[in-house]
Amino acid sequence: MSQNHSYHLVDYSPWPLTGALGTMTLTMGTVMWFNNSSMTLTLLGLIIILLTMFQWWRDISREGTFQGLHTLTVSKGLRWGMILFIVSEILFFFSFFWSFFHSSLSPSIDIGSLWPPMNIAPFNPFQIPLLNTSILLSSGISITWAHHSILENNHSQATYSLLMTILLGFYFTLLQGYEYMEASFSIYDSVYGSCFYMATGFHGLHVIIGTLFLLICFIRLSMNHFSSSHHFGFEAAAWYWHFVDVVWLFLYISIYWWGS
Numbered sequence: 001m002s003q004n005h006s007y008h009l010v011d012y013s014p015w016p017l018t019g020a021l022g023t024m025t026l027t028m029g030t031v032m033w034f035n036n037s038s039m040t041l042t043l044l045g046l047i048i049i050l051l052t053m054f055q056w057w058r059d060i061s062r063e064g065t066f067q068g069l070h071t072l073t074v075s076k077g078l079r080w081g082m083i084l085f086i087v088s089e090i091l092f093f094f095s096f097f098w099s100f101f102h103s104s105l106s107p108s109i110d111i112g113s114l115w116p117p118m119n120i121a122p123f124n125p126f127q128i129p130l131l132n133t134s135i136l137l138s139s140g141i142s143i144t145w146a147h148h149s150i151l152e153n154n155h156s157q158a159t160y161s162l163l164m165t166i167l168l169g170f171y172f173t174l175l176q177g178y179e180y181m182e183a184s185f186s187i188y189d190s191v192y193g194s195c196f197y198m199a200t201g202f203h204g205l206h207v208i209i210g211t212l213f214l215l216i217c218f219i220r221l222s223m224n225h226f227s228s229s230h231h232f233g234f235e236a237a238a239w240y241w242h243f244v245d246v247v248w249l250f251l252y253i254s255i256y257w258w259g260s
Helices: 015-036 040-065 072-105 128-151 155-182 190-222 232-258
Strands: none
Touching: 015 040, 040 190, 040 232, 072 190, 072 232, 128 155, 128 232, 155 190, 190 232
């Protein structure tokens, strides 16, 4: 059916419904996992969500790459949507920094009026945290390299640099997992443990999401979905990754270095 406007009127899709069902199943499964040590429903929810993600992203890639539905007007709307999403994420992390500085600048008498509290041994900021900082800064350079390579239609360099970024993100996640296993305190250890694990844990989750985002872009790049003039899917992933980098710099300076 022809249309005389540049907007995208989306077709009927089952994926929002399956995504909602998967999210509900995952939530219920997580509660059961915490209380009954049964992961069956959790795994089912994860499978439903992963299958929904695959099908939904496949449809969006088809609409934007082959059907020509992502016009300049639609692309502008997508860009503003991504910008507003990142702004909401900034406010999300702002709440964690607010909590941290509220607790650290005026420590409660309940924790001995000290920061870090007594019996809390914080991480050495010049060991794994500094290594993770260098990893994320390097990944910011490599994702910028990939972006410029796409703008220049240099497919080989874009492939190498994007793969390098994905590997650096995976390496960061491994190091943070190792750091958590070696930690001398847990999320239950006073407000310090709560602030530390909530802030760094949610950042780690964002790194995992960003790495998955870039992995999808790598698959699309290998299938020649991106050109120098049509690659917003990659740009959105790059914006998100730079946001993750900047948040980590604030986390490192405030929680690991100043807060210790």
